Amino acid sequence: MSIKDRLSGNEAVAIAMRQINPDVMSAFPITPSTEIPQTFSSFVANGQVDTAFIPVESEHSAMSAAIGSQAAGARSLTATSSCGLALMWEVLYVAASNRLPIALALVNRTLSGPININCDHSDSMGARDSGWIQIYSENNQEAYDNFVQAYRIAEHAAVRLPIMICQDGFITSAAVENIELLADRDVQGFVGEYHPESYLLNSKQPLAIGPYAVSAYCMEAKRAQLEALKNAKQVTLDVAKEFAALSGREYGLFEEYKLADADYAMVIIGSAAGTAKDAVDQLRAAGQKVGLLKIRLFRPFPGEEIAAALQKSKVIACMDRTESFNGRCGPLGAEVKSALFDAQLMPPVINYVYGLGGRDVTVEDFITVFAQLAEIEQTNDGGKKYRYLSLRE
Amino acid sequence: MAMDGNKITETVSWRNITEGCKIEAAGNSRLFNTGDWRVDTPVFIAEKCRQCLLCVSVCPDSSIPVDNYQRGDFDFMHCKGCGICAKVCPFGAIEMKMGER
Amino acid sequence: MQNLIQIRWHGRGGQGAKTAALMLADVVFSTGKYVQGFPEYGPERMGAPITAYNRITDNKIRVHSNIYEPDYVVVVDETLFETVDVTKGLSKEGALIVNTARNKNEIEKLLNGYQGRIYTVDARRISMETLGRYFPNTPMLAAVVKVSGLMPDETFLNEMQQSLEQKFAGKPAVVEGNMQALKSTLQEVS
Numbered sequence: 001m002s003i004k005d006r007l008s009g010n011e012a013v014a015i016a017m018r019q020i021n022p023d024v025m026s027a028f029p030i031t032p033s034t035e036i037p038q039t040f041s042s043f044v045a046n047g048q049v050d051t052a053f054i055p056v057e058s059e060h061s062a063m064s065a066a067i068g069s070q071a072a073g074a075r076s077l078t079a080t081s082s083c084g085l086a087l088m089w090e091v092l093y094v095a096a097s098n099r100l101p102i103a104l105a106l107v108n109r110t111l112s113g114p115i116n117i118n119c120d121h122s123d124s125m126g127a128r129d130s131g132w133i134q135i136y137s138e139n140n141q142e143a144y145d146n147f148v149q150a151y152r153i154a155e156h157a158a159v160r161l162p163i164m165i166c167q168d169g170f171i172t173s174a175a176v177e178n179i180e181l182l183a184d185r186d187v188q189g190f191v192g193e194y195h196p197e198s199y200l201l202n203s204k205q206p207l208a209i210g211p212y213a214v215s216a217y218c219m220e221a222k223r224a225q226l227e228a229l230k231n232a233k234q235v236t237l238d239v240a241k242e243f244a245a246l247s248g249r250e251y252g253l254f255e256e257y258k259l260a261d262a263d264y265a266m267v268i269i270g271s272a273a274g275t276a277k278d279a280v281d282q283l284r285a286a287g288q289k290v291g292l293l294k295i296r297l298f299r300p301f302p303g304e305e306i307a308a309a310l311q312k313s314k315v316i317a318c319m320d321r322t323e324s325f326n327g328r329c330g331p332l333g334a335e336v337k338s339a340l341f342d343a344q345l346m347p348p349v350i351n352y353v354y355g356l357g358g359r360d361v362t363v364e365d366f367i368t369v370f371a372q373l374a375e376i377e378q379t380n381d382g383g384k385k386y387r388y389l390s391l392r393e
Numbered sequence: 394m395a396m397d398g399n400k401i402t403e404t405v406s407w408r409n410i411t412e413g414c415k416i417e418a419a420g421n422s423r424l425f426n427t428g429d430w431r432v433d434t435p436v437f438i439a440e441k442c443r444q445c446l447l448c449v450s451v452c453p454d455s456s457i458p459v460d461n462y463q464r465g466d467f468d469f470m471h472c473k474g475c476g477i478c479a480k481v482c483p484f485g486a487i488e489m490k491m492g493e494r
Numbered sequence: 495m496q497n498l499i500q501i502r503w504h505g506r507g508g509q510g511a512k513t514a515a516l517m518l519a520d521v522v523f524s525t526g527k528y529v530q531g532f533p534e535y536g537p538e539r540m541g542a543p544i545t546a547y548n549r550i551t552d553n554k555i556r557v558h559s560n561i562y563e564p565d566y567v568v569v570v571d572e573t574l575f576e577t578v579d580v581t582k583g584l585s586k587e588g589a590l591i592v593n594t595a596r597n598k599n600e601i602e603k604l605l606n607g608y609q610g611r612i613y614t615v616d617a618r619r620i621s622m623e624t625l626g627r628y629f630p631n632t633p634m635l636a637a638v639v640k641v642s643g644l645m646p647d648e649t650f651l652n653e654m655q656q657s658l659e660q661k662f663a664g665k666p667a668v669v670e671g672n673m674q675a676l677k678s679t680l681q682e683v684s
Contacts, residue, residue, distance in 0.1 A: 006523040008516075031538075099413035117538065139558070160412060171558050175532035176519040178554070198417055206419030213414050216403040221414050223407035274556035362559040 002180040002247065009137075009172035012144040012179055013079070013105045013165070014039035018049055019187035020151065022103075023074035023194070026054040026065035028084065031117050032169040033107035036079040059084040063091040063102075070100040071209045073199030075151065077102060081169055082109035085123045089130070095162045096131025097225060098210050101154035102162040104132070105147060108270070108321075109169040110357045118358020119169040121269065122322040125331045131225055133163040133232050134299040136269045141179050143167040145249055146296075148182065151191050152239040158231040168271040170358065182247060190246055229300045236297055253302040255294040256309055258284060262291025264373040265313035267306070267336050269295045270321065272354070272361050279366035290370050295332065303339030310336075311345055315373040318351045319389075329386055348382045354389035365390055422471075427454075431474035434490045437466050441486035448478035448487060500561045501548040501638060504580050505570035508540040510631030514570070515546035517635055521653045522550050525645050530555050543578055550644065568638050569593060570617075570630050572601075581608040591637050591683070593617040593630050613641050615683040624675040625668075632672050636679035647680050 007015065014036050017025070025044075027037035037053075044053045052069075056062045059080050066076040080088065085106060095102050110120040124134060133153060137143040146165045154163040167173055182190075198207050213221050233253065240251040257277050259265060268276055273294040283290045293309055310316060318337070320330025329337065333351030340349065352369060355361045369389065376382055411417070442464070449457045449464055456472035458465050474494075479487040501518070505511025512533040519531030530549040536542055547561045565588035569580050572594045581590055589611040592601055598612045605612075617633035625632070639650050654676055655669070662668040 006519060006529060097413060099415075117535065139556075168558075170533070170535065175530055175558070176516050177530050178523065178528050198415060205417055208416040208418075208421075209413065211414055211416055217405075217410065217414060220405065220407035220410045224410050224412070227407075228412075271558040275558050278557050360560045362562070363557060 002182065005179050005181050006176050007140055007144075007179050007181075008035070008174055008176050009140040009143045009167045010035035010107065010174065011039055012140045012181075013147050013167070014043070015181060016144050016147040016187070017077065017105075018043045019148070019182070019184050020075075020191050021049045021188070022051050022077050024052045024054065024066065024069040024076040025078060026056050026062045026069070026076070027078050028056050028059050028062045028080070030059070030081050030084040030109075032109055032119075032173045033079045033081040033084070033105065035173070036105050036107070059087040060091060063088040063095065063104075066102045066104075067091060067095050067098065067100055070095070070102050071098065071199065072201045073196050075194040076100075077104065079105035079107070081107045082111055082117075082123045085127055086111055089127065092127055092130040092132060092162075094210065097221065099160045099225070099228065100162055101151065101160050103147070103150045103154060104162065104164045105143075106164050106166045107169045107173045108166050114357070116357040117169075119171050119271075120321045120356045120358070121166075122356075124164060124166050125322045125324075127164070128299055128331060131161065131229065132299060133159075133161055133229065133236075133297075135163065135165050135236075135297055136295055137165065137167040137172065138271055138273045138294060139172050140167075140175070140177050141249070142251075143172060144179060144181065145243065145247065145251065148187055148190065149236075149239050149243050149251070151194070152242075153232060153235050155194065156231075156235045156239075157197070159228050159235050161225075161228055161232065166270070171271040180247075180249075186246060190243070233297065233300050233302055251296060253297045253305055254309070255292075255296065257292040257294065259291035259293055259309060259313075261289055261312070263289045263314045263377070264317070264370050265291050265293060265310055265315075266317045266319060266366070266369065267293045267295065267310075267332060268319040269298065269332060272319065272321070272366075275361060275363055276319075276366045279363045279370065282363065283367065283370055288370070288374070290373075298332075298335075301335050301339070303335065303342065306336060307339040307343035307345055310340065310347075311343070313347055315377050316340075316347055316349045317369050317373055318349055319369075320351060320353050321355045323353055323356065327386075333386075348376055349385070350376065350382070351386050352389045353387070359390060361390065426470050428456075428468075428470045428472050429494075431469070431472060431494055432492065433474040433476060434469075434493045435467055435472065435474065435476065435479055436488045436490055437464075438486045438488065441484050443484055443486075445483065447481050447483070451477050451481050453477065497552050499548075499550040499566070499642060499644070500564045501550075501566045501568065501642070502561050502564040502584075503546040503548075503568045503570065503634075504574050504578055505544055505546070505631075506540075506574070507538065507542045507544050509570050510629060511544055511568075511570045511634075512546045514568075514631035514635045515548050517631075517657070518548050518638065519550075520657060521635075521639070521650060522548075522644060524653045525649065527551065528553060528555050534560055543574055564588065566591060566638060566642055568634055570634050572596075575601075575604040579606060581605050581610075584608065584610060586610045589613055589641050591615070591634070591641050593634055593637075595619065611641075613637065613683055615679055617679070620675050620678045620682065624678060625671040629675075632675045633679040636676040637683040640680050640683050650680075651676060
């Protein structure tokens, strides 16, 4: 049963958290994710959940407390943005290597500096190699749906890894839009109760978590961790299938929008994908074969599947909402190009950087990108492979 | 992925290493002969000892076994030869043999 | 998008322009439409100019950019005329709605030759009379509903009554004051 509502992305995630009713939330406020712990703490105060809320003194402590409580056997979560995630950095790796299925609601905001409170993906992209599962959302509905699915993926016996559910700061986190919520009991039935196999507060089974691993163990530990992360791909699909049966809303590793016969394809992440879909529709109406691939799962990266989906594209635009400072490409561009290379596909790939620090991106901007792709094919001139979109020259 | 602490060895494959290197056993440090890291060795002189047990409380490696309020000789499988026990002993009942294992 | 209506709000931090945009999204949602209400933050400080936006339509909204060609522009603080080109991109078929005690001719002189309709309402006076404090966003919300014809007055007032009673439960005077501000504005905006 679905409940029609209108909510900001932050409110939607806080409601998903209420419906999940986790054991522990530790959080420290930072714009633009503050509303999530703020709203959730009112649920705690009102007795709508029986979560222990820990107002910590920093994001490092927020993640450390989540690690401690999750290790103890409690389903734990937190929320943050930008520099808050950066301050968690050290312990993000600990959460992943200790195989603790913590959920983190990330509201993407640029990392300082220049200091700026608005959206780009530099925070989560910086943490992409920390061993967390990363899922990105286009709008409030996806942020909610992805959060409802988060624990089912993270806690799966073949996975047991922390998961980051990302949405775009302000653009979706502060925007009120229509949404369809699931009934509380449906979410509870879907997510289920948390029964960890091993946990520190189990007096019957002594346990040490996070022991020092000398060189003789460290590589084997990392390789085993990688296997668990790779398993997250199939588990994500399985969970999505079950979620579709419950909600009627379908999710995959990524979304293909009018991609099957597209000559010009755009690969993009987050809220701008919706704007780009409007551009695709306008160009399709004018007879142009353009399409879009929206990333949902970024870690693990579904490279083979993405390469297969792009195999008919003649020219590809990879849209990165962060600067990687390697002088060649952004993180998405690097992943897509490496996936194409391994699949022995060599189409021209133009990597665009856009939307840094909340720079607005419009339907017209994306129409410009597709026009550039067409020009590259027609003139057979790739030009610069790494470009900035809507930059003042 | 429960695993007996005895099975943690330096030959385990990545497929069999415990999840997150978790150790589902208590007190398994007893299994490891860390005493061979020792370069200096304490010697217990029983006739000088008044059983005050001060040495027991300061030993960082719990290497002085106590039975019925009486300390015995050192647990050399775990003693690192740090010499703290010899420093605190008020009665000269522990002597360090420097450079001897 | 069918029957798309786009609205841009200009205010200053602390005046409730963002809240008004979200309240408008709320009340329009209750009529079964698809809505967006979102802010654009600058320095995030009281008094700094802020912009907020609404999209209202019959279909699902996917676009997530700001609005550059609005049908309606609401100016919550008339001192913004000095620094912000409030009619930029504003449709000639649409309207400008200004919180001011001045008359339309005076406002017209402040604009860059905007050809469309201009509506004014003295939200400061209405707010002081009904709420005893300066909260211009409630009157401006009513003004935009009236001018745009988004819904009948009755529907709007009923929805607002329910929403305010929920928001200010236990504060009937606040509900009453706000309702009076809405009613006065519906009559006065012209």
